[in-house]
Amino acid sequence: MSQANREITISILKYDPQDKTVEPRFVDYKLEETPGMTLFIALNSIRSNQDADLSYDFVCRAGICGSCGMVVNGKPVLACRTLTSTYPEGVITLLPMPAFELIKDLSVNTGKWMDEMSKRVESWIVTNEETDISKVEAKVEPKVAEEVFELDRCIECGLCLASCATKLMRPNFVGAVGLNRVARFQMDPHDQRTDEDFYELIGDDDGVFGCMSLLGCEDHCPKNLPLQNKIAYMRRKMVSVK
Amino acid sequence: MNTTKSSNMGMKKSRMPARLDYFQSGSGLILGLFMWGHMLMVSSILVSKDFMYSVTKFFEGSFLFEGGAPILVSGFAFFIFVVFIVHAFLGMRKLPANYKQYKVIKETSSTLNHEDTKLWFIQAFTGFAMFFLGSIHIYIIMTNPDQIGPYASADRIWSGWMWPLFILLLLAVEFHGTIGLYRLCVKWGWFDGEDPRKTRKTLKKVKNYLTWFFLILGFTTLGAYMKIGYDHRHNVGERYVPSTAMVYQIDKVEVA
Amino acid sequence: MKVHYCDALVIGGGLAGLRASVAAQKKGLNTIVLSLVPVKRSHSAAAQGGMQASLGNSKMSEGDNEDLHFADTVKGSDWGCDQKVARMFVHTAPKAIRELAAWGVPWTRVQEGARTAIINAKQTTITEDQDRHGLIMSRDFGGTKKWRTCYTADATGHTMLFSVANEALKHDVDVRDRKEAISLIHENNRCYGAIVRDLITGELEAYVSKGTCIATGGYGRLYKSTTNAVICEGIGAALALETGVATLGNMEAVQFHPTPIVPSGILLTEGCRGDGGLLRDVDGHRFMPDYEPEKKELASRDVVSRRMMEHIRNGKGVPSPYGDHLWLDISILGREHIEKNLRDVQEISQVFNGIDPAVEGEKGWMPVRPMQHYSMGGIRINPTGESQNMAGLFSCGESACWDLHGFNRLGGNSVSETVVAGMIIGNYFADFCANNDVEISTATISKKLEEQQTYLEGLVKGQGTENVFKIKERMQEIMDDKVGIFRDGKNLADAVEELKELLERSKKLKIASTKMHNNPELEEAYRVPKMLKLALCVAKGARERTESRGAHYREDFLKRDDENWLKRTLTSWKSDEDLEPTITYEDIDIKTMEMPPAFRGYGAKGMTIEHEDASVRQAEVDNLTKEMQAAGKDRHEIQEALMDFDLPMNYKQKNERVGD
Numbered sequence A: 001m002s003q004a005n006r007e008i009t010i011s012i013l014k015y016d017p018q019d020k021t022v023e024p025r026f027v028d029y030k031l032e033e034t035p036g037m038t039l040f041i042a043l044n045s046i047r048s049n050q051d052a053d054l055s056y057d058f059v060c061r062a063g064i065c066g067s068c069g070m071v072v073n074g075k076p077v078l079a080c081r082t083l084t085s086t087y088p089e090g091v092i093t094l095l096p097m098p099a100f101e102l103i104k105d106l107s108v109n110t111g112k113w114m115d116e117m118s119k120r121v122e123s124w125i126v127t128n129e130e131t132d133i134s135k136v137e138a139k140v141e142p143k144v145a146e147e148v149f150e151l152d153r154c155i156e157c158g159l160c161l162a163s164c165a166t167k168l169m170r171p172n173f174v175g176a177v178g179l180n181r182v183a184r185f186q187m188d189p190h191d192q193r194t195d196e197d198f199y200e201l202i203g204d205d206d207g208v209f210g211c212m213s214l215l216g217c218e219d220h221c222p223k224n225l226p227l228q229n230k231i232a233y234m235r236r237k238m239v240s241v242k
Numbered sequence B: 001m002n003t004t005k006s007s008n009m010g011m012k013k014s015r016m017p018a019r020l021d022y023f024q025s026g027s028g029l030i031l032g033l034f035m036w037g038h039m040l041m042v043s044s045i046l047v048s049k050d051f052m053y054s055v056t057k058f059f060e061g062s063f064l065f066e067g068g069a070p071i072l073v074s075g076f077a078f079f080i081f082v083v084f085i086v087h088a089f090l091g092m093r094k095l096p097a098n099y100k101q102y103k104v105i106k107e108t109s110s111t112l113n114h115e116d117t118k119l120w121f122i123q124a125f126t127g128f129a130m131f132f133l134g135s136i137h138i139y140i141i142m143t144n145p146d147q148i149g150p151y152a153s154a155d156r157i158w159s160g161w162m163w164p165l166f167i168l169l170l171l172a173v174e175f176h177g178t179i180g181l182y183r184l185c186v187k188w189g190w191f192d193g194e195d196p197r198k199t200r201k202t203l204k205k206v207k208n209y210l211t212w213f214f215l216i217l218g219f220t221t222l223g224a225y226m227k228i229g230y231d232h233r234h235n236v237g238e239r240y241v242p243s244t245a246m247v248y249q250i251d252k253v254e255v256a
Numbered sequence C: 001m002k003v004h005y006c007d008a009l010v011i012g013g014g015l016a017g018l019r020a021s022v023a024a025q026k027k028g029l030n031t032i033v034l035s036l037v038p039v040k041r042s043h044s045a046a047a048q049g050g051m052q053a054s055l056g057n058s059k060m061s062e063g064d065n066e067d068l069h070f071a072d073t074v075k076g077s078d079w080g081c082d083q084k085v086a087r088m089f090v091h092t093a094p095k096a097i098r099e100l101a102a103w104g105v106p107w108t109r110v111q112e113g114a115r116t117a118i119i120n121a122k123q124t125t126i127t128e129d130q131d132r133h134g135l136i137m138s139r140d141f142g143g144t145k146k147w148r149t150c151y152t153a154d155a156t157g158h159t160m161l162f163s164v165a166n167e168a169l170k171h172d173v174d175v176r177d178r179k180e181a182i183s184l185i186h187e188n189n190r191c192y193g194a195i196v197r198d199l200i201t202g203e204l205e206a207y208v209s210k211g212t213c214i215a216t217g218g219y220g221r222l223y224k225s226t227t228n229a230v231i232c233e234g235i236g237a238a239l240a241l242e243t244g245v246a247t248l249g250n251m252e253a254v255q256f257h258p259t260p261i262v263p264s265g266i267l268l269t270e271g272c273r274g275d276g277g278l279l280r281d282v283d284g285h286r287f288m289p290d291y292e293p294e295k296k297e298l299a300s301r302d303v304v305s306r307r308m309m310e311h312i313r314n315g316k317g318v319p320s321p322y323g324d325h326l327w328l329d330i331s332i333l334g335r336e337h338i339e340k341n342l343r344d345v346q347e348i349s350q351v352f353n354g355i356d357p358a359v360e361g362e363k364g365w366m367p368v369r370p371m372q373h374y375s376m377g378g379i380r381i382n383p384t385g386e387s388q389n390m391a392g393l394f395s396c397g398e399s400a401c402w403d404l405h406g407f408n409r410l411g412g413n414s415v416s417e418t419v420v421a422g423m424i425i426g427n428y429f430a431d432f433c434a435n436n437d438v439e440i441s442t443a444t445i446s447k448k449l450e451e452q453q454t455y456l457e458g459l460v461k462g463q464g465t466e467n468v469f470k471i472k473e474r475m476q477e478i479m480d481d482k483v484g485i486f487r488d489g490k491n492l493a494d495a496v497e498e499l500k501e502l503l504e505r506s507k508k509l510k511i512a513s514t515k516m517h518n519n520p521e522l523e524e525a526y527r528v529p530k531m532l533k534l535a536l537c538v539a540k541g542a543r544e545r546t547e548s549r550g551a552h553y554r555e556d557f558l559k560r561d562d563e564n565w566l567k568r569t570l571t572s573w574k575s576d577e578d579l580e581p582t583i584t585y586e587d588i589d590i591k592t593m594e595m596p597p598a599f600r601g602y603g604a605k606g607m608t609i610e611h612e613d614a615s616v617r618q619a620e621v622d623n624l625t626k627e628m629q630a631a632g633k634d635r636h637e638i639q640e641a642l643m644d645f646d647l648p649m650n651y652k653q654k655n656e657r658v659g660d
């Protein structure tokens, strides 16, 4: 416990698109590293003690809400789950995530993109069946429920988009997050949509056929979703649609 | 309440993107596997000039017609050429469409420091290069089907100054091809099985071994042709005459 | 001036707000949801454990029904809850969960056949029947008679929130994020919407509506140490308070959890102790047996929390830059057990603290300390969800004091409350919006807007000397130290005084940047005074309440005092000039209770000062029950005779169960 704490430098790209008088610039902040310090703790300390005008987004600070994606030393990560001690050089560079509209400094508008994506892939149960909620629920094979849950774990953090060069080149690409969402509903027994219906949503080069299998998504997803496997699954389903 | 909603009522979305994706992979698969075969054939020179000669003759259909018919090679080359062009055009859709996109993918693949993204960048770059390099080579082969053989090929490589082109083409095709086949597997989830992540690691390993294998084989072969071509530089145009025993043997096998 | 008109305005896009918005939109109302953050990032996403609903599907929940759920809830609340509301709730919960299943929540399902489970640290075999295969499964949670908590692995809140949010999108609810309500528009005790700040552009807009529903969640961040998300600052409740009209209920009822990890405050499940994990102090000594020789680490949540704090107070805490803590040691369970049964705990500990809890010895110990966890208090509403004092103002979810939880809420009852309240209150709210019109002049609206504009401009131009971050930090420290798990008259009185001082100081701020948009310090500057007002409601309410009930624990008044304190605390903020809230009380009437006050069944006995009505009512209840049973009436009819309740839609229908 009593080892001397080292000093770390956090270098942040600051830019306020609404304030054209100041160019984007890197600002270095030096602070003492405390045991178990995450970027959440570090950034809050910077805001309270050094720069009250620093913008970033945290909500749950526990790796479950998907708010805090940023690019740390080149890699998109959830900042709240990132310990400063994982960078032995003691220099940490923070950039806002690409792929999203920049709000200010490290804050990007993931919510807007995700809502549009959800509407675009109709990310909800579609069925003509009315459920009588006073009656016993429909049975679901436990294995199937588990598989759907596995895909439902996506937290819309957007790291898969920030690490997908395809998405960065082609802003209209729906990304792994969208394809995963479709796979999720495709597998859900409550959803009555057919593969033809799903083809209408993702059967084009902005959809599943736009994915170039770069697998940045798979390798950066903080929830370890089986994205490669599920995109492949959707691709097979979609090419076999008559 | 819960009516089935569809983005464009009644109008069915074109199936074309699905077909194009399918054809791109199909053409890639044909080319990728063809290149394995191709490399093994071309490297027959490493065994002996005779062997290479027989292989050539075999592909000219010597087991059907006496002496073989080079037109067969032309035909086959034409087929590959078509696949090649189709693949190239399908592939080109995926290449960066403008400088801005190029910069994005280039920067991402370096700052992200992510292997598979870098691999794609290599693939795109080599694909683009092959559009030129490969076309030249296939065009030459297609139009000169009779000029394949231990001396003819070696002369073309050395005295015809094809070797610089082949160095580039060899690098390009081996990287592009093995990465492409790896990508095909992950793209369609072919061998995913129970544990797709483990499969991917294995595939990556196999890919790396294959790249090394074909590069070493290719460059040794190229070296052999260059050596023969250099030794043969004063007799360009002369055709190789095989030792009869060899032909006999091969013929016998084929006839049987 | 930007004014948006809508039929129904929902402030807050967590589970409660979103479910209510679906109710309103389905009734054809044009509905807008506002949220500080993208709605799927709301704090509801953090709930891991599960949702209570008496489905009675699995072996360990067989025979469960509304009555049992009701009894558990009332006992849990230490008789502080509104029993009618509790009835409405337990009756709708099974419907809520079935609706969610149809909306796609991938509930964990019953798997037929035998499996082993650890119950009270013992391996037990449970065999599920074939006819239950594929129905919704449930697990054990503290304080319940049956295994009633339905779940999706360890991400229940997340899957629920995503399903409800997507359902809202499907029904074209107009969901707008990064929009913060900063003041309510009201006139003549009637609410007409809110003044809203766009968190990107900084622009103020008026949202004018026929009805307004606040679903902004809890106020955990009044405390320094909390399991709550950073946005749980209680602003919604503060908006109601600042009207001077609406009241807040039971703000002093705050729940603490024994084992969040330090410093992040992320929750480590009770399973750690359930399976046999130990608590250790600075010397590595296992201290719980010294305090609770019988139950040791397995004593109830509040007891363990109190003992831990006591031990820290006795100087046995482990000092750290983040305050004193204790150790949770699960390494004794063995690596295999941890990696199989406590994987989430291991992951949290590794990711956030760099500690592998499977490593034996001090290196594998996880730093823990009890922290704030849940806010029972909130905007005081009627069973229909409408404020008792302000028409057109509704509230649901953790921001409300509907009063389902009284002085202590049961695990799993909270996410359940959010969706159930979203259904029930959402429908009453929608009816209100459909049947009422906006009767407020544009002049009034623009005046409210200008007031806020002037206020914010005043803040950035402020020439004071105070730093808002420092004030906030101090407030959070006071709440931790003096209004925390242990409470006593002196500390609470100190807290009230110091908080008042902070409130004064918060009027003299100096802000570094004068930007009106996207200025995090400005946001703090207008939020912190609101938080201070809430903190004062909590502290003063606690100071006045001279008894111990549920989570409210007074060291100087250890007994639950039904004779004097069977009542709800109501706080209001009469004038802007005031430095503390005005408190009044609302009696809880034993004579109408279905379940009169008694011993909770856990904790120490003989710690109650009884109310004379309790035994009278109990006799009445017993007699009536006996008579009706003799007359062959079923449990529904008896319940109706004892304490009838209403529900909107067809929610009153009986819940079918496979065991019926």
Ligand SMILES: Cc1cc2nc3c(=O)[nH]c(=O)nc-3n(C[C@H](O)[C@H](O)[C@H](O)COP(=O)(O)OP(=O)(O)OC[C@H]3O[C@@H](n4cnc5c(N)ncnc54)[C@H](O)[C@@H]3O)c2cc1C
Pocket: C011, C012, C013, C014, C015, C016, C017, C034, C035, C036, C037, C039, C042, C043, C044, C045, C046, C047, C048, C049, C050, C051, C052, C157, C179, C180, C181, C182, C215, C216, C217, C218, C227, C228, C229, C231, C232, C235, C236, C267, C373, C374, C396, C397, C398, C399, C411, C412, C413, C414, C415, C416, C418
């Ligand atoms: C770690 C943890 C675990 C938990 N586990 C469980 C569990 O297992 N079971 C259980 O039953 N309960 C659990 N709970 C409690 C439960 O999660 C919450 O009580 C519940 O989710 C609250 O939901 P809500 O809709 O009321 O509010 P929230 O989900 O907090 O939503 C509040 C919304 O209001 C918005 N908002 C706030 N202020 C404003 C404003 N001024 N203007 C506009 N919008 C605003 C926010 O953006 C957000 O959208 C847990 C809580 C914690 C902290």
Ligand code: HEM
Pocket: A211, A212, A213, B021, B024, B025, B026, B027, B028, B029, B031, B032, B033, B035, B084, B087, B088, B089, B091, B092, B094, B095, B123, B124, B126, B127, B128, B130, B131, B132, B134, B173, B176, B177, B178, B179, B180, B181, B183, B184, B187
């Ligand atoms: C003109 C030359 C070529 C060009 C421009 C080209 C271009 C491309 C591009 C851009 C891709 C990536 C497609 C994607 O990411 O979706 C690709 C894939 C592929 N290429 Fe090529 N290529 C060429 C020649 C070849 C040759 C000669 C081979 C054989 C070795 C080959 C084998 C493959 C394979 C197997 C794939 C994977 C197919 C897929 O992803 O669907 N290509 N090519």
Ligand code: HEM
Pocket: B038, B042, B073, B076, B077, B078, B080, B081, B084, B130, B134, B137, B138, B141, B147, B148, B149, B152, B153, B154, B156, B157, B162, B166, B169, B170, B173, B217, B218, B219, B221, B222, B223, B225
């Ligand atoms: C049917 C079509 C083809 C035929 C018949 C053919 C034949 C040959 C022959 C005979 C050689 C030896 C050198 C020479 O004679 O020029 C050769 C070399 C080579 N070919 Fe092809 N080729 C074909 C298609 C391709 C394609 C599509 C590519 C890749 C794009 C390719 C890449 C190469 C390379 C890299 C070499 C040099 C190999 C070495 O020296 O190691 N060829 N080919």
Ligand code: SF4
Pocket: A153, A154, A155, A156, A157, A158, A159, A160, A161, A176, A177, A180, A217, A220, A221, A222, A223, A224, A225, A227
């Ligand atoms: S798929 Fe993974 S990386 Fe992408 S948004 Fe979902 S959780 Fe984040």
Ligand code: F3S
Pocket: A160, A163, A164, A165, A166, A167, A175, A176, A210, A211, A212, A213, A214, A215, A216, A217, A218, A228, A231
């Ligand atoms: S990184 Fe992008 S290209 Fe496909 S495999 Fe993932 S979406």
Ligand code: FES
Pocket: A057, A058, A059, A060, A061, A062, A063, A064, A065, A066, A067, A068, A069, A078, A079, A080, A081
């Ligand atoms: S703040 Fe929620 S994931 Fe990081």
